[in-house]
Amino acid sequence: MEQIIIQTVNGLVNGMILALVASGLTLIFGIMDVVNFAHGDLVMLGAFVGATTVATTGSFWIALVVAVLTIAIFGALLQVTTLRPLLGRDPLTTILATFGMSLVLQKYAIWQWGPTARAIREPISGQFTLFYLQYPWYRLGAALFAGLIIGALYLFLRRATFGVWIRASMQDRLMAQAMGIPVPLVHAVVFAIGAGMAASSGVLFGPLAGVTHNMGFDFTLRAFIVVVVGGMGNLGGSILAAIFISLLEAYASLIVTPAQAVIVSFVVLILTLLFRPTGLFVPTPK
Amino acid sequence: MPPRSHTAYWAWFTVILILLIVAPLVLPEFWRRFVTEILIWGLLAMSSDILIGYTGMVSFGHSAFFGLGMYGAAAALLTVKPANLWLALLAGLVAAGVVGAFVAFFATRLREIYFSITTLVFSQIFYVIIFTWTEVTGGENGLTFSQPAFRIPGLVDFRFTPASLHWFVLAVVVLSYLLLRRITQSPFGMVLQSIKENEPRTRAIGYHVERYKIVAVMLSGLFAGLAGVLYALQNKFAAPDFVFFVVSGEVVIFNVMGGMGTLVGPIAGAAFFLVLREVVSRYLIEYYLIPVGIIFTAMVIFLPQGLLGFLKRRLNT
Numbered sequence: 017m018e019q020i021i022i023q024t025v026n027g028l029v030n031g032m033i034l035a036l037v038a039s040g041l042t043l044i045f046g047i048m049d050v051v052n053f054a055h056g057d058l059v060m061l062g063a064f065v066g067a068t069t070v071a072t073t074g075s076f077w078i079a080l081v082v083a084v085l086t087i088a089i090f091g092a093l094l095q096v097t098t099l100r101p102l103l104g105r106d107p108l109t110t111i112l113a114t115f116g117m118s119l120v121l122q123k124y125a126i127w128q129w130g131p132t133a134r135a136i137r138e139p140i141s142g143q144f145t146l147f148y149l150q151y152p153w154y155r156l157g158a159a160l161f162a163g164l165i166i167g168a169l170y171l172f173l174r175r176a177t178f179g180v181w182i183r184a185s186m187q188d189r190l191m192a193q194a195m196g197i198p199v200p201l202v203h204a205v206v207f208a209i210g211a212g213m214a215a216s217s218g219v220l221f222g223p224l225a226g227v228t229h230n231m232g233f234d235f236t237l238r239a240f241i242v243v244v245v246g247g248m249g250n251l252g253g254s255i256l257a258a259i260f261i262s263l264l265e266a267y268a269s270l271i272v273t274p275a276q277a278v279i280v281s282f283v284v285l286i287l288t289l290l291f292r293p294t295g296l297f298v299p300t301p302k
Numbered sequence: 303m304p305p306r307s308h309t310a311y312w313a314w315f316t317v318i319l320i321l322l323i324v325a326p327l328v329l330p331e332f333w334r335r336f337v338t339e340i341l342i343w344g345l346l347a348m349s350s351d352i353l354i355g356y357t358g359m360v361s362f363g364h365s366a367f368f369g370l371g372m373y374g375a376a377a378a379l380l381t382v383k384p385a386n387l388w389l390a391l392l393a394g395l396v397a398a399g400v401v402g403a404f405v406a407f408f409a410t411r412l413r414e415i416y417f418s419i420t421t422l423v424f425s426q427i428f429y430v431i432i433f434t435w436t437e438v439t440g441g442e443n444g445l446t447f448s449q450p451a452f453r454i455p456g457l458v459d460f461r462f463t464p465a466s467l468h469w470f471v472l473a474v475v476v477l478s479y480l481l482l483r484r485i486t487q488s489p490f491g492m493v494l495q496s497i498k499e500n501e502p503r504t505r506a507i508g509y510h511v512e513r514y515k516i517v518a519v520m521l522s523g524l525f526a527g528l529a530g531v532l533y534a535l536q537n538k539f540a541a542p543d544f545v546f547f548v549v550s551g552e553v554v555i556f557n558v559m560g561g562m563g564t565l566v567g568p569i570a571g572a573a574f575f576l577v578l579r580e581v582v583s584r585y586l587i588e589y590y591l592i593p594v595g596i597i598f599t600a601m602v603i604f605l606p607q608g609l610l611g612f613l614k615r616r617l618n619t
Contacts, residue, residue, distance in 0.1 A: 098599055
C-alpha cells in the first residue's frame with residue numbers, strides 16, 4: 017500500500033515533466049504537421065546547457081532561463097533552415113529531416129560535453145518523510161513548476177494576440193495567411209516555444225537522473241507515445257496521457273524491472289492505435 | 303519499354319556482378335570484408351525499400367527483423383550439433399517471418415507516421431525483451447558461436463574463407479535482388495505501387511489494401527531477416543545492439559541516400575553511407591555522424607529522390 021502511494025507520487029512527478037516535453041511536441045505537430053524526431057535531443061541539449069550554466073553561475077534559476085532562451089533561439093534557427101523548405105511536402109519527409117538533426121545533435125553533445133553523465137544540483141535541498149522514504153521537496157517542486165509552465169502556455173494560447181494567431185494557423189493555415197497573420201513567423205515561434213519547453217523539462221529533469229548525451233531518444237519515444245495516446249495535436253489530452261502513462265510505468269516497476277516497465281507504455285500505445293486511433297483522452301470524433 | 307534500355311540494363315547488371323565477383327580476389331583484406339558488409343546492409347536496405355519505396359510506408363522498425371534473423375541463426379547454430387548452415391538460414395527466416403507477421407498484423411492498420419511510430423515501438427519492445435532476457439539471449443553480451451561450414455551433402459563441403467563467404471553473400475543478395483525485382487514487377491508489386499500513389503483509389507478499384515500491406519511487411523521482414531542471418535554468419539555473433547533503433551534509422555538513411563523505389567538505390571545508399579562513414583571517421587572518430595547527419599538532412603531537403611533516383615524508370619523496366 018505504502019509502495020503504491022510512493023509510486024503514485026513518482027508517477028505524477030515524472031508525468032508532469034513528460035507532459036512538458038509532450039506538449040511542446042504536440043504543439044509543433046498540431047500547427048505544422050511536423051513530427052519532430054529531434055525533440056528529445058532538444059531536451060538533452062537544454063539539460064546540458066543548464067548543467068554548464070549551473071556549473072559557472074551556481075544558480076539553478078539562471079541556468080533554467082539561459083537554457084530555455086538558448087534552445088528556443090536554436091529551435092527557431094533549426095525550423096527556418098531545415099523545416100521551412102519542407103513545408104507542404106509529405107509529412108514523412110519531416111520525420112526524415114528531424115531524424116537527421118537528431119543524429120547530429122546527439123553526436124554534437126558527445127563532442128561538446130563528453131560521454132560522462134553530468135549532474136545538476138537541486139535548487140531546493142529539503143526532504144520530507146513519506147512513509148519510510150526521505151522524499152526530496154525538489155521533485156514536487158519540479159512537477160509543480162512544469163505544471164506552471166504548461167498553464168502559462170495555455171493562457172498564452174487563449175489570451176495573447178500571438179496565441180490567437182497560433183490557434184488560427186493551427187485551424188487553417190491558408191485562411192490565416194489570407195487574414196494577414198504572418199504564418200512563417202508563427203511557425204518559427206511555435207518551434208521556438210516547443211524547443212524552449214523541451215529545454216526547461218531537460219533542466220528540471222537534470223537533478224532527478226543526471227544528464228547524458230543519449231537521454232534524448234528515450235524522451236522522444238515517450239513523448240511520441242504520450243502524444244499519440246493523448247491525441248495528436250491535443251494539448252489537454254497529452255497532459256492526461258503523460259500522467260496516465262507515467263503512473264502505469266511507475267506501478268509496473270513494482271512488479272518488473274524499470275527497463276521492462278517501459279513495455280507497458282508500448283502496449284498502451286499499440287492498444288490505443290488499434291482501438292481508438294484518435295487518442296484516448298479526446299471526445300469521440302463525429 | 304524499348305528493348306534497347308533492357309539490353310543496357312542487363313549489360314550493366316553483368317558488369318557490376320562481375321566486378322563484385324572479382325572484388326575479393328583483388329581487394330586487400332580490410333576492403334574485402336567491407337564489400338561483403340555493404341552487400342549485407344544493402345540487402346537489408348533493399349528489403350525496407352519494398353515498404354518505403356514501393357508501398358509508401360516508412361518502417362522505423364527494421365532492426366527487429368534484422369536482429370531476429372541474427373538471433374534465430376544463433377539459436378540454430380548453438381543448439382543443433384553439428385552446426386548446420388542451412389538450418390541457421392531457415393531458423394533466422396522463421397524467426398524474422400514470425401515477428402514480421404506479428405508486426406504486420408498490427409502495424410498495417412495504421413497509416414503514415416502512425417505506421418512509422420508503431421514499427422519503431424515494436425522494435426523497441428523486442429529490444430527490451432532481448433536485452434533483459436539474459437538467460438536465453440545472453441542479454442547485453444549477446445551470443446557468440448563459430449561459423450558453420452558450407453555443406454551440400456554429396457557435393458561440396460568446405461569452411462568459409464573471407465572470399466568464399468563473400469561469394470556466398472553475393473549469391474544470396476543477387477538472388478534476393480532478382481526475386482524482389484520480379485515481385486515488384488508482378489501484378490502484386492503493381493498493386494503495392496498503386497497503394498503508394500493513391501490508397502483510396504486502389505481500395506475503390508476493389509483491392510483489399512490491408513492484405514497487400516500485410517504481405518508487403520512480411521515479405522520485407524523476411525528479407526531483412528535474411529540479411530540478419532548473413533550478418534550473423536559473417537561476424538559470428540548476435541548482439542542486442544543490432545535490434546536497437548539505430549539500425550532501423552540507418553536503413554532509412556540508406557534508402558533516402560540511394561534513392562527509394564529502385565531496389566539498387568538502397569544498396570548504393572548503403573555503400574555511400576558506409577564509405578562516407580569510413581572516410582569521415584578516420585578524421586573525426588566517433589563524431590562521423592555530425593557531417594553525415596548534415597549531409598543526410600541536406601539530401602532530404604534538396605535531393606529527395608536520392609543518388610540513383612533519376613534512374614528510377616530505367617531500373618524498374
